Amino acid sequence: MNVLDQDLSVMNPTLADGCSLLVAFAVVGATVWISYVLSAKLTRGRVHGSAIAILFGLAFAYWGGVATGGENGIVDIRFFAGFGLMGGAMLRDLAIVATAYGVRVEELRKAGISGLVSVLLGVLTSFVIGAVVAYVFGYRDAISMATIGGGAATYIVGTVTGTSLGASSEVIALSVATGLIKSILVMIVTPAVAKSIGLDNPRSALIFGGLMGTTSGVAGGLVATDAKLVPYGALTSTFYTGAGCLLGPSLVYFLIRWIV
Amino acid sequence: MTIYGTALLSACLICGLFIGKSLGRLCGLQVDLGGVGIAMVLLMVVTGWLKKKQLLNSKTEAGITYWSAIYIPIVVAMAAGLNVRGAIRGGPAALLAGVLAVAACFALVPVISRWGKP
Numbered sequence: 001m002n003v004l005d006q007d008l009s010v011m012n013p014t015l016a017d018g019c020s021l022l023v024a025f026a027v028v029g030a031t032v033w034i035s036y037v038l039s040a041k042l043t044r045g046r047v048h049g050s051a052i053a054i055l056f057g058l059a060f061a062y063w064g065g066v067a068t069g070g071e072n073g074i075v076d077i078r079f080f081a082g083f084g085l086m087g088g089a090m091l092r093d094l095a096i097v098a099t100a101y102g103v104r105v106e107e108l109r110k111a112g113i114s115g116l117v118s119v120l121l122g123v124l125t126s127f128v129i130g131a132v133v134a135y136v137f138g139y140r141d142a143i144s145m146a147t148i149g150g151g152a153a154t155y156i157v158g159t160v161t162g163t164s165l166g167a168s169s170e171v172i173a174l175s176v177a178t179g180l181i182k183s184i185l186v187m188i189v190t191p192a193v194a195k196s197i198g199l200d201n202p203r204s205a206l207i208f209g210g211l212m213g214t215t216s217g218v219a220g221g222l223v224a225t226d227a228k229l230v231p232y233g234a235l236t237s238t239f240y241t242g243a244g245c246l247l248g249p250s251l252v253y254f255l256i257r258w259i260v
Numbered sequence: 261m262t263i264y265g266t267a268l269l270s271a272c273l274i275c276g277l278f279i280g281k282s283l284g285r286l287c288g289l290q291v292d293l294g295g296v297g298i299a300m301v302l303l304m305v306v307t308g309w310l311k312k313k314q315l316l317n318s319k320t321e322a323g324i325t326y327w328s329a330i331y332i333p334i335v336v337a338m339a340a341g342l343n344v345r346g347a348i349r350g351g352p353a354a355l356l357a358g359v360l361a362v363a364a365c366f367a368l369v370p371v372i373s374r375w376g377k378p
Contacts, residue, residue: 028333028340050332057339065345074340087337093296095334097273098327100300101307118372125368126361133357148353152361173346174354180347181358187339189362197369204373211365211372215296216342220335230331231300238297242280246287 020082028086031056051191051224058184096219096238099231103202114203115236118210123244126153126213127252130178135260142257144171148178149256150248154214155179157244164249183217190221199225202232209233213240265323272303 035056036049060080061073070076075084085091130152131145139145147167151158151174158175161167167175190199190208198204209218209232218237222230273296280295307324310316347354 024337025333028337031336032333050335053332053336054339057336058342058344060340061342061344062348064340065343071343071346073342073344080340083337083340087334087339087341092334092338093277093299094269094273095327095331096296097276097299097303098269098324099331100303101269101321101324101328103300103304114372114375117375118368121368121372122365125364129361129364130357133353133360137353137356139353148357151354152357174351176343177347177349177351177354178357178361180343181354182362184342184344184347185358185362189366193366197366198373199369204369207372208369211368212362216335216338219331220339223332223335227332235297235300238295238300242284245284 017078020080021085022082023080024082024086027080028083031060048191048224050220050227051188054187054220054224058187092219096215096230096234099234103231103235115206115210118207119213119236119240119243122211122213122240123153123157123247124252125211126182127244127248130175131252131256139171139174140260142253142260143167145256145260146248146253147171147175149252150244151175151178152182153179153244153248154183154241156241157248160245161248161253165253179214182212183214183220186212186214186217187220187224190217191224194225199229202229205229205232206236210236210240213237213244215241262319262323262326265320265325266327267323268306268320269303269324269327272306273299275299276302 032049032053035053039049039052060083064070064072064074064077064080068076072084074080127146127149130149133152134140134145134148139148143162143165144167146165147158147162148171150161155176156179158179159172162172162175194200197208199208205222208222212218212221212233215234215237218233219230222233276297276299277295279298303324307316347358
């Protein structure tokens with residue numbers, strides 16, 4: 001949004017001012033409804049309605065980014081600012097925690113060790129792949145490799161790693177882009193490959209969440225696969241970013257520096 | 261009362277985030293270490309205990325289950341707020357790193373699932 005637009009919108013408040021959250025509820029509700037109708041009519045339920053709804057969400061985000069040049073998708077369009085509150089961290093975390101209600105504690109216990117292994121393996125695999133790709137594309141210093149590797153974990157890991165190591169803003173931006181691509185891909189691809197990787201029970205959902213780590217990707221992907229699996233995947237994925245932020249600027253960075 | 265459920269849920273999240281942030285600070289980082297995960301465990305433990313004592317009626321439950329039911333729409337709103345254009349403009353390096361990382365992790369799911377199966 002340029003300065004002129006901003007001034008105009010201050011002078012001409014839109015209809016949504018003062019009820020932006022309600023606009024978000026109404027628009028998302030309509031989007032979900034259309035998505036479920038499309039799912040039933042066009043794909044005969046083969047593509048889950050929530051997967052279509054998330055795709056609509058991503059398309060809105062792209063449209064918002066193109067229209068305003070901002071970084072917050074549709075939220076940068078004043079009329080839709082309520083999406084920022086509705087989809088923001090506070091309500092998202094509240095809803096994620098609520099899904100844990102009714103989870104059987106014994107399921108968690110069964111996956112204890114494999115959950116831990118999946119988080120560690122997921123973080124390290126992503127770091128390695130990101131760092132190798134960075135090297136191939138000419139980012140050959142340890143700081144840039146660790147930062148882009150962090151982005152391949154999640155964009156928060158990438159930002160934290162890059163900031164604490166003092167990476168350039170170009171590298172941090174690339175790292176964030178990598179993390180975003182990962183989360184979008186996980187959202188879209190999960191329902192399609194769920195069957196072939198055995199993602200149909202709480203235990204594999206815990207492992208999936210730990211390996212992928214992107215909270216939004218795991219949440220969106222699992223909801224579109226089988227909503228009952230969400231709490232299991234969400235639980236392990238919330239430890240992933242923490243583990244990544246802990247390992248990235250320390251162990252991973254020193255390992256990369258030692259190798260390069 | 262429905263608000264009891266929502267209040268309980270919120271209290272669990274606040275405690276979880278507080279513990280997560282404190283853990284982060286202990287490790288010298290300004291990040292939250294698994295706060296949401298801790299909150300989920302808290303909610304499971306507390307509601308399990310309340311159920312056993314029969315202190316959790318269906319109205320209180322509704323204050324929790326509403327939020328879990330509204331989860332999909334919240335994820336849709338979250339997706340609409342992502343920097344999708346930025347991700348696409350990140351170029352081939354970001355795209356390749358993202359695709360490879362996702363592919364590798366998907367491939368690892370059945371491997372770890374088989375490993376240590378009870």
